[in-house]
Amino acid sequence: MVEPEKTTIAATALSAWHPMAWLAFARTRLPGVLVCGVIALASTFLSEHYGGPLLLYALLIGLSFHFIYSNPQAKLGIEFCGRTVLRIGVALLGARITIEQVAQLGVGVGAVVLCALVLTVAVGVWWARLLGRSREEGLLSGGSVAICGASAALAIAAVLPQNKANERFTLLAVVAVTVLSTVAMIVYPLLIQVLQLSPVAAGVFLGGTIHDVAQVVAAGMLLGPDVADTATVVKLFRVMLLMPVVMLISFLYRHQQARDEPEKTMPLVPGFLLAFVVVMLMSSSGLMPETVVQLATDFSRMCLVLAIAAVGIKTSIEDLLKLGWKPLLLFVGETIFIAGFVLVALLMLYSM
Structure with missing residues (x-):
């Protein structure tokens, strides 16, 4: 029989870089990762063959598999997808952005988008307080509406205190911004035609107000390729501000995180944000070939789908319903606010 003390010494001696350590790490997380992977594949199939938002499919299917989260064999892998894989996906978002694209917008448009972002986040925090919700919910809702929808919600959630309440609200944020983006994709082009905005102003409005990238492109294409191109560049500028x-x-x-998790050393800047900057600079400098940029973009999307599947599995519908109607009001109000602010600013900008 092996003595416990000798077993502990042997385990300690096993370096984190040792191949056996990596094998043990992979084996403990593989079941949960495979579950998230199956959900991601099913969501991709549904989105490609029947249309609809990919992340929303992953989220809804993940919710239906919440019972798996109680299985200790799958739990570590699900947590891995919900945190580590998420951060990899956010870091690789930088491949889609170049400094040259952002420079083409001009100072006026850049100022409008930046002001809209800052004010929407500030309004989100203020309205959350008025509704009796936490500051974290205001930051998460305002950031997801102001920047890039579900991707921003996941990225912001990654640096907020990790607790049950924030996890539930993150799930609600993904559902809310995805649904509101789909509604905006249909309504905003009709509004633009009524107001008879120019192609440039129309592109800036769509790119500056719709939450998710896919819906921005789809809405722009409804009004023509020129509008779609402008909208995409404006949207990428918002993504850069993430x-x-x-x-x-x-x-x-x-x-606060250092106090909640004293055993961890909290870096001044999270590593995945530094990776985001490095990838963006590499894409801007031309060091990344177009094929690599596309590969990084596709891999980023895959990581985010895995992450949102994990978030869905971790959350019960019963807990989600406990949030009530006030958070939904928060998202709708912020969506109307950013649309109104950008529209008024553009009418003033292009009438001068």
């Missing part, structure tokens, strides 16, 4: 916003939120909650 990094400084998440970095600021991470700094604000750094001390």
